[in-house]
Amino acid sequence: MSIANQHIVTNPCLDANVSLGIDEACFSIVNEYHTPIVLYSYPSECYLCKSVLQGYLPEQKNTTLVIPTKYPLHIFYEDAQLSQFCHTTYNFKEHGSYGWNISKEQPCSEIYTIHEPVNSYLPIFAAFMVYVLLMILCATFKIIIRVIKGKLSPDNVHDDLDRLQEAETSNPIIGTNRSSTRIRSVDTFRGIAILLMIFVNNHGGEYVFFNHSMWNGLTVADLVLPWFAWIMGLSITISKRSEFRVSSSRKKIILRCLQRAFILVLLGLMLNSIHSKSLKDLRFPGVLQLLAISYFICATIETIFMKIHSQDDLLQFGRFTILRDILSNWAQWLIILAIVATHTLITFLLPVPNCPRGYLGPGGYSHFGQFQNCTGGAVGYIDRLVFGSHMYSKTHNPVYGTILPHDPEGIMNTMSIILVVYLGVHAGKILLLYYQCNARVVRWLLWSGVTGIIAGVLCNFDKESGVIPVSKKMMSLSFVLTVSCFAFLLYTILHFFVDYKQYWSGAPFIYAGLNPITLYIGHTITMGLFPWAWKLMHPTHWSVLAMNLWTTTLWGIIAYWLYWKDIIISI
Numbered sequence: 053m054s055i056a057n058q059h060i061v062t063n064p065c066l067d068a069n070v071s072l073g074i075d076e077a078c079f080s081i082v083n084e085y086h087t088p089i090v091l092y093s094y095p096s097e098c099y100l101c102k103s104v105l106q107g108y109l110p111e112q113k114n115t116t117l118v119i120p121t122k123y124p125l126h127i128f129y130e131d132a133q134l135s136q137f138c139h140t141t142y143n144f145k146e147h148g149s150y151g152w153n154i155s156k157e158q159p160c161s162e163i164y165t166i167h168e169p170v171n172s173y174l175p176i177f178a179a180f181m182v183y184v185l186l187m188i189l190c191a192t193f194k195i196i197i198r199v200i201k202g203k204l205s206p207d208n209v210h211d212d213l214d215r216l217q218e219a220e221t222s223n224p225i226i227g228t229n230r231s232s233t234r235i236r237s238v239d240t241f242r243g244i245a246i247l248l249m250i251f252v253n254n255h256g257g258e259y260v261f262f263n264h265s266m267w268n269g270l271t272v273a274d275l276v277l278p279w280f281a282w283i284m285g286l287s288i289t290i291s292k293r294s295e296f297r298v299s300s301s302r303k304k305i306i307l308r309c310l311q312r313a314f315i316l317v318l319l320g321l322m323l324n325s326i327h328s329k330s331l332k333d334l335r336f337p338g339v340l341q342l343l344a345i346s347y348f349i350c351a352t353i354e355t356i357f358m359k360i361h362s363q364d365d366l367l368q369f370g371r372f373t374i375l376r377d378i379l380s381n382w383a384q385w386l387i388i389l390a391i392v393a394t395h396t397l398i399t400f401l402l403p404v405p406n407c408p409r410g411y412l413g414p415g416g417y418s419h420f421g422q423f424q425n426c427t428g429g430a431v432g433y434i435d436r437l438v439f440g441s442h443m444y445s446k447t448h449n450p451v452y453g454t455i456l457p458h459d460p461e462g463i464m465n466t467m468s469i470i471l472v473v474y475l476g477v478h479a480g481k482i483l484l485l486y487y488q489c490n491a492r493v494v495r496w497l498l499w500s501g502v503t504g505i506i507a508g509v510l511c512n513f514d515k516e517s518g519v520i521p522v523s524k525k526m527m528s529l530s531f532v533l534t535v536s537c538f539a540f541l542l543y544t545i546l547h548f549f550v551d552y553k554q555y556w557s558g559a560p561f562i563y564a565g566l567n568p569i570t571l572y573i574g575h576t577i578t579m580g581l582f583p584w585a586w587k588l589m590h591p592t593h594w595s596v597l598a599m600n601l602w603t604t605t606l607w608g609i610i611a612y613w614l615y616w617k618d619i620i621i622s623i
Contacts, residue, residue, distance in 0.1 A: 065116045065149070071590055072118070074258045077144045077169065080116045083109040084155035090130050094417065095123040096141055097266055098451045099516045102421035103128070121146050121169075122260050123451070129154065145169030146593075175257065175597045235290070235483075237546040239565030240558035241283045243611070244542075246568040247561060249276040250575045251604040254585065257597030266451040267414040267525055269515040270534060274524040277339060278472050278535035279542070280568070281346060285476025286483070286543070288351050292358055293484060302355050309351040315623050316344035316569075323576050335459075336442040337435075339572075342461040342469060350473045357383045377478070377485050377495070388474045395467045396529060402430040412526055416452035427456035431526050435462035460525055468527035475503070475536045479543060489552045496544040504537035564611040570621045571607050 064070040065078035072078070083089050088111055092103040109115045109129070119125060121144045128139040138160040144150060148169030153161050252273035256262025264273045295305050320340030328334045359380060378385065400410040407426035413419060415427035428435070435443055436457060444459040459465070482495045510530040512518030520530045549555045564571055578584045584603045588595050614620070 063116065063118060065118055072147050074591055074593060074596070075121045075146055075172075076118050077121050077147060078116060078149040078166075079119045079144070080114055080149070080151045080166065081109055082114045082151070082153045083111055084153065085131055086111050087131055089154070091127065092129070093119075093125055093127040095120070095451050096126050097123040097269075098417055099268065099413070100419045101452075102417040104417065104453070119144055121148075146172040172259075172593050175594045176259070179597060179601055234566070235551065236558045236562060237543065237550045238283065238286060238290070240546050240550055240562045241543055241565070242280070242287075242568050243558070243561030243563065243565030245276050245280040245283060246571050247564050247604055247608060248272070249280065250571065250607050251600055252276060253575065254579065254600045254603050255596060257593055257600050258591070259593070259597075265515075265524055266449060267418075268521045268523045270522055270524070270531070274531075275535055275538060277342075278469065278532065279539050281343060281469050281472045282476035282479075282536060282539040283543070284343060284347055285350055285473035285478075286480035287476075288347070288354055288473075289477050289480025289484060292351065292354055296358065305355045306352050309348050309355065312623050313344040313348035316340045316347070319569075319573060320344065323573065326577070333441050333445065335444060336439055337444070337459045337461040337463075337466070339461055340569075342466045345466050346470045346473045349470055350477055353384050353387055353474075354477055357381070377481050381478070381481065384474070384477075388471060391467060392471050392529065395464060398434075398464065399430050402433070404430055404433045407433075412521060412523060412528065414449060414452045414455050414525070416449060416455040418452050424454075425456060428458040428526060431462065431464040432456060432458040434464055435459045438463060458525065460527075465527035468529070468532055471529075472532050472536055472539075475499070476539070479540060483547075489548065493544055493548060496540045496547075500537050500540035500544070503533045503540065507531075507533035507537060560608050560612065563615040564608055566620050567611060567614050569623060570614070571611060574610070575603070575607055 064072045064076070065080075081091070089109040091106045091109055093106050094101040094103055106117075106127075124141055124143040126139070126141045128137060130137045138154065140160065140163065142150075142163045146169055148165060149167035150163055151166050152163045155161075252262050252264075256273060261271045262273055263271065265271050292305065295308075299305065317340065320338040321334070321336070323340065324335040324338050399412070403409060404411070404426065407423055407429060411423060411426050411429035412431075413423060413426070413429070415424050426432075439459065439462070443457055443462065445457050447454055447457055449455050479496060479499070482492055486492050486495065507522070507530045510518055510520040510533070511522050515522050518530065520528050522528060522531045522534055524531055546558075550558045558565075575584070584606055585599055588599065
């Protein structure tokens with residue numbers, strides 16, 4: 053987030069022919085001292101950050117800088133004798149112009165606005181209104197078509213109302229041939245995750261909350277991969293139960309799981325090769341690899357211990373029947389908790405050279421630069437030790453400066469995501485074991501509350517404090533519990549409105565949920581290519597958001613075409 057020297061080449065604040073970029077503003081500092089002043093700054097997002105030298109402000113002059121506006125900026129200065137200084141934090145807004153007059157008489161004067169900033173959130177509001185209007189028009193069009201076809205007669209209206217009040221044991225399905233046994237809420241959830249993933253992978257309009265957090269914290273972008281893993285776990289329960297009905301051979305089912313995991317790993321390596329110059333720097337970890345390994349482990353555990361006939365549980369547990377979904381799977385839970393415990397012990401007890409034990413930070417400027425070479429602590433150390441050059445190689449963090457390589461889908465993070473997948477597996481067991489909607493909803497909400505509370509206790513309900521901070525980069529325990537909390541909550545809402553009440557068909561997300569891997573691979577290969585995307589000469593939030601929404605919408609249209617053609621590509 054350095055602001056130094058940005059005005060040397062072409063300063064948009066001093067040249068009317070040059071426009072400010074996304075998340076930039078002008079800052080004019082009038083130095084009324086008779087000596088030069090040293091200016092420092094760091095974004096407030098940077099936790100316990102080491103200040104960065106921004107430059108020298110000449111005496112008795114006005115210096116205009118281009119500054120970033122993504123996060124509030126902490127700035128301070130010192131004079132040559134270190135006798136005068138001022139610390140202040142200000143939330144600069146995009147394309148605004150600000151001034152700051154500093155002198156011996158007023159060393160800490162207030163920053164003032166010269167020209168008002170633009171409303172950078174107006175594009176989001178406009179896009180939201182456009183999509184709402186399109187949904188209304190689409191719904192109106194469907195009603196008109198039904199009226200024309202005579203399907204809204206009084207008898208049919210009563211039939212529709214009756215269907216909304218049908219037995220709670222129903223799980224509505226999509227009415228195509230190949231997808232005729234699929235549960236709507238599952239595909240809707242999966243579709244939300246994959247379309248949101250496509251949107252944020254294409255930069256999400258360059259908004260902070262649509263991009264991954266710099267280290268600790270939680271944004272919308274941080275939810276999509278864990279949500280996809282969670283719903284994959286729920287699907288494991290459904291698919292394995294179906295496979296047991298066809299074949300009782302657990303060995304064959306495990307071999308099919310291994311085959312699917314192998315194909316996903318291979319596809320992941322193929323996608324990674326797009327950004328590799330040679331095999332020497334081919335990245336081994338990746339999104340599909342993480343999903344493949346966590347899928348195989350959870351699916352194998354479930355295949356080994358799944359009870360084919362679970363009706364006897366009602367008599368087996370007596371007064372604890374209300375907990376039969378947990379008690380009947382005690383062996384699986386012991387294994388999962390053992391994995392979680394192992395991950396936690398390694399994270400906090402493994403000695404890392406020249407680093408404190410249990411360090412979870414990014415290194416770089418964090419902790420005042422004391423642990424610059426400790427990025428990721430034990431998690432990052434293991435990945436660098438095992439993968440070497442075959443891992444995520446970006447070392448520049450916009451907030452924390454230069455950090456060591458670390459992989460967000462590395463060994464320890466894959467180990468951590470297993471808990472998310474298995475929580476999805478358990479959500480699927482609740483779906484299959486309990487037939488009344490109320491019983492399902494109550495249990496999912498309880499799981500949402502419990503995981504959320506535990507996560508809050510671990511992080512002290514703050515992204516930077518607590519025993520285990522919330523960190524997507526590290527896939528920390530508090531993070532996986534937090535995203536699981538939201539996953540339980542979202543699926544509960546979808547199940548109630550899509551499956552039970554049938555107020556919503558799940559469209560358009562339900563179509564994307566039928567071919568999620570196809571859409572993920574497709575959008576990765578075509579990223580940046582026309583007609584999905586194009587080069588922008590002068591990018592703004594308006595233009596980038598419009599292009600990113602077009603990219604996501606186009607893949608939604610492709611998903612609907614595959615659904616219309618009854619094409620479901622599964623691995």
